[in-house]
Amino acid sequence: MSNSERTTEAKATSEKLVELAKRRGYFFQSSGAYGGVGGFYTFGPQGAALKSNVEDTWRDRFALAEGNMEIDAPTIMPEPVFEASGHLDGFDDMLIECPECGTSSRADHLVEDNTEYEDAESLPIPEVESVIAEYELVCPECGAGLADVAVENFNLMFDTNIGPGDAQPGYLRPETAQGIFVEFPRLKEYARNQLPFGVTQIGRAYRNEISPRRSIIRTREFTQAELEHFIDPDEDEPDLESVEDVTVTLYPAYEQQAEDGTPIKTTIGEAVADGIIANEWVAYFLGISKPWYDAIGVDMDRFRFRQHLAGERAHYAADCWDAEGEIDGNWIELAGFAYRGDYDLSKHADHSGDRFTVFKQYDEPKTVERATVDPDMSYLGPEFGGDAQRVVSELERLAERDRSLFTGETIELAIDDETHEIPVDKTGFAVEEQTEAGEHVTPHVVEPSFGVDRLVYTVLHHAYSEDEVDGEERTYLQLDPEVAPTVVGVFPLQTDDALEAEATAIASELRAAGLSVTYDDSGNIGRRYRRQDEVGTPFCVTVDYETIEADERTVTVRERDSTEQKRLPIDELPETLSALRAGAVTFAEL
Numbered sequence: 001m002s003n004s005e006r007t008t009e010a011k012a013t014s015e016k017l018v019e020l021a022k023r024r025g026y027f028f029q030s031s032g033a034y035g036g037v038g039g040f041y042t043f044g045p046q047g048a049a050l051k052s053n054v055e056d057t058w059r060d061r062f063a064l065a066e067g068n069m070e071i072d073a074p075t076i077m078p079e080p081v082f083e084a085s086g087h088l089d090g091f092d093d094m095l096i097e098c099p100e101c102g103t104s105s106r107a108d109h110l111v112e113d114n115t116e117y118e119d120a121e122s123l124p125i126p127e128v129e130s131v132i133a134e135y136e137l138v139c140p141e142c143g144a145g146l147a148d149v150a151v152e153n154f155n156l157m158f159d160t161n162i163g164p165g166d167a168q169p170g171y172l173r174p175e176t177a178q179g180i181f182v183e184f185p186r187l188k189e190y191a192r193n194q195l196p197f198g199v200t201q202i203g204r205a206y207r208n209e210i211s212p213r214r215s216i217i218r219t220r221e222f223t224q225a226e227l228e229h230f231i232d233p234d235e236d237e238p239d240l241e242s243v244e245d246v247t248v249t250l251y252p253a254y255e256q257q258a259e260d261g262t263p264i265k266t267t268i269g270e271a272v273a274d275g276i277i278a279n280e281w282v283a284y285f286l287g288i289s290k291p292w293y294d295a296i297g298v299d300m301d302r303f304r305f306r307q308h309l310a311g312e313r314a315h316y317a318a319d320c321w322d323a324e325g326e327i328d329g330n331w332i333e334l335a336g337f338a339y340r341g342d343y344d345l346s347k348h349a350d351h352s353g354d355r356f357t358v359f360k361q362y363d364e365p366k367t368v369e370r371a372t373v374d375p376d377m378s379y380l381g382p383e384f385g386g387d388a389q390r391v392v393s394e395l396e397r398l399a400e401r402d403r404s405l406f407t408g409e410t411i412e413l414a415i416d417d418e419t420h421e422i423p424v425d426k427t428g429f430a431v432e433e434q435t436e437a438g439e440h441v442t443p444h445v446v447e448p449s450f451g452v453d454r455l456v457y458t459v460l461h462h463a464y465s466e467d468e469v470d471g472e473e474r475t476y477l478q479l480d481p482e483v484a485p486t487v488v489g490v491f492p493l494q495t496d497d498a499l500e501a502e503a504t505a506i507a508s509e510l511r512a513a514g515l516s517v518t519y520d521d522s523g524n525i526g527r528r529y530r531r532q533d534e535v536g537t538p539f540c541v542t543v544d545y546e547t548i549e550a551d552e553r554t555v556t557v558r559e560r561d562s563t564e565q566k567r568l569p570i571d572e573l574p575e576t577l578s579a580l581r582a583g584a585v586t587f588a589e590l
């Protein structure tokens, strides 16, 4: 079955969900008054609350519980950052434009949706062009043939100018990670120069996607939650023992390539022992992520970790896995886990001239041979003006890295893409014996990178349920109480001053206890329950005449999923509902 057949077959849930999301205030396309704009979505009151609850649980797990630091960096950064990171040259998707109607499509998606190819992104452009010709693929909008149309690379970054004029180009960050990497020289100070340490950031990222689709799954502005974990590759090891028994569904590269390959169920410990997950740090983060996804309501029967195929992986990344959730028969990427080596920090060191290293103290001082430079500033000053200091840094770096470069008459170095030749006798190059207390090491980086919007969509999709109650069809969202935007609905049974006064007082008390409460007195009680079911509110409290007349002040508490009702004393409501929200007790146990 091709991807498009699968999509058609199970379209119903997504369509119904998107409709519910709009009706109940989860999410909707932005700027509707002006016709809407592709790839931009607004989270409504329910969606914003759900998203922020998901972010809070992420922060608890990946920042607080791990002892990591969280930062909040700007979303616009200057061009040199993206020259260094490689985004300016290589952050491209494959674009194909319909010659008839001008619709832009992602060529790899066109191939994946209409052929048996599952990972067209990793194919070279000429191969994608031949597949399009071979399968006689057509424009999804007007049906015109695309067989002879060229596929081009399209850079996904949004550009802008910083300040008036165009002297300082800037870009909206395509990932939050660069905001962490560029601040490493300062962040390491906050970590007291001790590895390992982790820095997290939850924030917006921008990608000018060629064809945004599937509502908030692929947008042009979205939220990422990223962790950059900096380690000493020679010394630091993850606490694998703490996750070795976590069971996971893995879809390793060799299974994807085998004819009848299937995902396998195993534990993190076994997957590492069997060499399926090559990198222990990546294994550790998969191990802490799975229970977190489970806890916030991703259906574990529709969740797996898929290893990148060799062609998908960046050349510097040793091992990469994606967390994937199943939506309408398709697997979508929820997060990426990569061991990135020293790529990012080395690139920023090379381009900025700053120190992206940590000083590692030896147990005993060592005597070593060290290549040094002591450049002749009376030569460099007039020759390079304001760039002289950058030349010095570059010479220092080259001397450290490859002393053989200093054996000829001149040495070549590049500053801002311009190559300069400097006479070696002006560099003051020397090799000396030095006693050293330690060395500067460039940390390696392990990066778990989560997409928040896709996760919110998956949580909603997996929570979407239909059943029949009292002969009537019901739609409800089985959201986990910990992330549900509203925890309790409070209703007076009917229009009556006394009932309304009591219900309002209960709502205030529950709000004071830190619960998110909605008060609703419109329509019959059945309709009010259905409304909260659709929003995914796990509990509803109804104030009736027994509440205000009987000596024992009780209310009816109804659970969303079972629709079961119990009478509970008003006094105990804040504590009981808080415990239900935290999962400390179940409704059945009350």
Ligand code: ATP
Binding pocket: 175, 207, 209, 216, 217, 218, 219, 220, 221, 222, 224, 333, 334, 335, 336, 449, 450, 451, 452, 453, 454
């Ligand atoms: P894709 O292949 O789907 O375009 P990616 O591999 O480029 O995604 P990463 O760069 O690894 O994505 O970004 C990390 C996470 O950010 C992804 O796992 C995803 O959850 C989220 N993400 C990436 N692009 C988008 C987008 N356009 N809209 C919503 N979320 C996104």
